[in-house]
Amino acid sequence: MSDLLxxxxxxxxxxxxxxxxxxxxxxxxxxxxxRWGDVALVVKQIYNVGFMSLIIIVLSAFSIGAVLSxxxxxxxxxxxxxxxxxxxxxxxxxxxxxxxxxxxxFAGRAGSALTAEIGLMKTTEQLSIMExxxxxxxxxxxxPRIWAGLISLPLLTAIxxxxxxxGGVVVAVNWLGADPGGxxxxxxxxxxxxxxxxxxxxxxxxxxxxxxxxxxxxxxxAPPTAEGMSMATTQTVVISSVLVLATDFLLTLxxxxxx
Amino acid sequence: xxxxxxxxxxxxxxxxxxxxxxxxxxxxxGVGELGERTSYTIQARFDDVAGLRxxxxxxxxxxxxxxxxxxxxxxxxxxxxxxxxIMGEPGNLTIDTGAKILTDGVVGARYVGLLPGSDEETLGPxxxxxETQGALVLENLIGEFLTNIGK
Numbered sequence: 001m002s003d004l005l006x007x008x009x010x011x012x013x014x015x016x017x018x019x020x021x022x023x024x025x026x027x028x029x030x031x032x033x034x035r036w037g038d039v040a041l042v043v044k045q046i047y048n049v050g051f052m053s054l055i056i057i058v059l060s061a062f063s064i065g066a067v068l069s070x071x072x073x074x075x076x077x078x079x080x081x082x083x084x085x086x087x088x089x090x091x092x093x094x095x096x097x098x099x100x101x102x103x104x105x106f107a108g109r110a111g112s113a114l115t116a117e118i119g120l121m122k123t124t125e126q127l128s129i130m131e132x133x134x135x136x137x138x139x140x141x142x143x144p145r146i147w148a149g150l151i152s153l154p155l156l157t158a159i160x161x162x163x164x165x166x167g168g169v170v171v172a173v174n175w176l177g178a179d180p181g182g183x184x185x186x187x188x189x190x191x192x193x194x195x196x197x198x199x200x201x202x203x204x205x206x207x208x209x210x211x212x213x214x215x216x217x218x219x220x221x222a223p224p225t226a227e228g229m230s231m232a233t234t235q236t237v238v239i240s241s242v243l244v245l246a247t248d249f250l251l252t253l254x255x256x257x258x259x
Numbered sequence: 260x261x262x263x264x265x266x267x268x269x270x271x272x273x274x275x276x277x278x279x280x281x282x283x284x285x286x287x288x289g290v291g292e293l294g295e296r297t298s299y300t301i302q303a304r305f306d307d308v309a310g311l312r313x314x315x316x317x318x319x320x321x322x323x324x325x326x327x328x329x330x331x332x333x334x335x336x337x338x339x340x341x342x343x344x345i346m347g348e349p350g351n352l353t354i355d356t357g358a359k360i361l362t363d364g365v366v367g368a369r370y371v372g373l374l375p376g377s378d379e380e381t382l383g384p385x386x387x388x389x390e391t392q393g394a395l396v397l398e399n400l401i402g403e404f405l406t407n408i409g410k
Contacts, residue, residue, distance in 0.1 A: 039264070047265045051272040090287050155276025162279040165287060188289025189316065189368075199284050 006202030018251070021219040029216075048144035049110035049145070049212075050152030054159070056109050061160040064101060065167030068092060072173065072174050082172075083182035087190035089168040094191065094200045095256070098161035100248050103207035106153055107170065107240040111215035114145055115236040118219025119229045142216050157204040173258040195204060200257045207244050214240040264310040299349045299384040300328060302344050303371070304359045307393035311360055316370040317343050327371060339393075343371060354380040357390035369394060 072085045118141065121127050127137040172178040191197070215236045222232035284290050307385055308330060317325035329342035345352065355376030374390070382388070 043269050044265055046269045047273065051268045054272065054275075074288075093288070094283065152272075155279070158276050158279030158283060160279075162282045165283075184286070187287055189314075191288040192314070193284055193288045193290050197280075197288050201280075206318060254267075 003242055015099030025217055025220055026213060029138040038144055041149045045144045049148050053109045053156060054104055057156050057160050058163050060105055061163035062167040064165030066171045067169035069171040072200050073176050082178055083186050085178055086183035087186035090187045090191045093161045093164050094196045098157050099200050099207060101202040102157045102160045102248055103244045104241055107211045109235055111211050111236050111240055112233045114215040114221040115233050118216055119222040119232050123224040145216055146212050150208045153208035154201055154204045203251050210243045211240040296344050298349060300343050300344050301386050303341050303388040303391050305339045305391050305393040307361060307396060309335055309394040309396050310369040319373040320347050349383050350381040352382045353378045356388055358388045359392045360394040
């Protein structure tokens with residue numbers, strides 16, 4: 001019994017110290033405004049985490065939009081309400097699936113790469129060498145990656161939702177023969193700028209913060225061994241996915257819970 | 260890879276993202292639909308607006324002519340005051356225009372239907388529609404039906 005308690009206590013303290021180290025990392029990397037000289041570094045990282053994620057985002061978005069549209073249309077057609085396909089598709093995408101699925105894909109595609117990159121830099125002591133040269137690795141390596149994540153994920157989310165709506169249109173209108181007028185006007189009647197698009201983008205920004213933070217911290221904190229690196233990469237994907245899903249529930253409760 | 264290629268790719272990526280946002284705002288959420296055109300508001304009292312929501316359609320002969328802008332309750336009389344935003348210049352609706360709360364399809368959203376009148380006078384901004392018919396509430400209908408059967 002006391003062993004159990006002790007192990008729970010040790011786990012909890014480990015968790016607290018990791019949280020503390022992560023917060024310190026965040027604070028030391030992001031304290032102070034970014035300097036102009038850092039812009040080129042951020043652009044390079046946006047290329048790595050944003051531009052390079054485009055293909056997987058576009059492909060997934062199109063198939064998710066198509067599948068949603070197919071399900072909505074066939075089920076709603078049983079009640080003669082197939083005109084609601086457009087609004088259902090748009091609301092589900094803007095409020096939930098757009099931000100969440102993009103963040104999950106981003107964690108798998110870009111987050112794991114970030115962790116591996118930073119972890120390898122640490123393992124091969126590139127970070128220590130930077131410190132010896134008088135360059136702050138937190139500002140030079142960590143901060144541009146966090147900024148790039150914060151900029152890229154909302155943009156990827158917008159692209160995701162646009163492509164998914166297009167995929168939905170292709171299936172519902174061009175293939176199943178839904179009436180395009182009812183489809184678009186139902187969508188425009190039911191979707192509001194701030195309530196749906198704006199709050200979805202706020203979600204996406206929060207997810208960007210979580211995923212990049214977890215990714216850079218896992219990389220920076222990884223034990224400098226091959227095993228430690230593989231653990232850290234796995235942990236990035238697992239922790240950020242769980243965090244994204246849990247936070248999504250909380251945000252939905254705050255944004256849309258009517259009470 | 261050359262820095263210039265990276266910069267061009269990132270530029271294209273940011274542009275695609277912004278286009279996505281604009282597309283979602285304009286085409287999906289329909290911003291600017293009522294924006295520039297002139298409009299004025301009138302009011303209508305209903306005994307029951309069950310299920311009507313803000314931004315619901317206001318239509319005449321099936322054509323959308325405005326939106327519901329606000330729904331308030333008048334505690335003194337126990338009825339609902341609905342503010343309607345009508346597109347166009349004041350004077351395009353006669354003073355004896357009627358308003359009804361209707362349902363779009365079986366499971367569809369509630370909307371306000373306007374019935375044209377024949378009077379010379381027209382409704383100005385802030386005027387109130389007198390001829391109204393509230394929403395049909397299924398429970399009330401069933402209640403009435405049961406009372407009538409009992410007779």
